[in-house]
Amino acid sequence: MNDIVLSATGLVMRFGGITATNNVSLNLRRGARHALIGPNGAGKTTLINLLTGVLTPTEGRIVLEGEDITRLAPHKRVARGMVRTFQINQLFDSMSPLETLALVVSQHTGAGADWWRPLGSSKQVAERAGQLLEQFRLADVANQQTKHLAYGKRRLLEIAIALACEPRVLLLDEPVAGVPAGEREELLETVAALPxxxxxxxxxxxxxxxxxxxxxxxVLVNGTLLTEGDPDTIANDPKVKEVYLGHGEAHA
Structure with missing residues (x-):
């Protein structure tokens, strides 16, 4: 089981009389590229909130690299290597990408309150921030205020922030939501090239x-696990086509 980095077993989440997550189990393998899909109201966000500690499950267990984290606070999960991006962009509008990444890298490496010093005074922070700016195609806008960035660039910065925390598990929450067609290719290529x-x-x-x-x-439907498999299996599953992909819709 040592190739399983994150394991959720029998997760149940009840809000009053409503069961939002109904006995869902999921195993994320080391180095996996695993997608969680389902129609609106399927319970995807609730499940991610359970995994990240925003919600505490009514029943069930969550294990990260052999450690039970079911009741661990969200920031402690980040410290243990599980980081989430949010579908609603949450960035420091008045700061530049360079300043933002320097802040996050400083906090993660323990420099903390010293992040505001001239960037050149911490070679480690400056080098790591520079690497992230290049990796996420932000070098050309490194010194612009974040509020002036194109939306696609803001999403790239959000993922760069997550990677600055050096996650072992990354939860990518709708990375292309709201991104205009002309800005999507850069984002898709960057996601494909994640470590x-x-x-x-x-x-x-x-x-x-x-x-x-x-x-x-x-695949989740109505808070319940419908099925799981490789992309070919999912694309050709009649139940999935019926509830999510649309009758007869095919994906290569």
Missing amino acids: ADVSVLLIEHDMDLVFSFADRMT
Whole structure:
């Protein structure tokens, strides 16, 4: 089982009389490219909130690299290597990408309150921030205020922030949501090039991205696990076609 980096077993989440997550289990393998899909109201966001500690399950267990984290606070999960991007962009509008990444890298490496010093005074922080700016195609806008960035660039910065935390498990929450068509290719290419040693769980409605990215897929419907398998299996599953992909819709 040592190739399983994140394991959720029998998760149940009840809100009053409503069961939002009904006995869902999921295993994320080391280095996986795993997609979580399902129609609106399927319970994807609730499940991610359980995994990240925003919600505490009514029943069930979550294990990260052999450690039970079911009741661990969200920030402690980040410290243990599980990081989430949000489908609603949450960035420091008045700061530049360079300043933002320097702040995150400083906090992660323990420099903390010293992040505001001239960037050149911490070679480690400056080098790592520079690497992230290049990797996420932000070098050309490194010194612009974030509020002036194109939306696609903001999403790239959001993923760069997550990678600055050096995650072992990355939960990508709808990375292309709201991104105009002209800005999508850069984002898709960057997502495809994420480090191989980072295990990725992708939550996404865009089926082109899902099928080009994922090597395994989990389908939720009404808070319940419908099926799980490789992309070919999912694309050809009659139940999936009926509830999600549309009758007769095919994906290569």
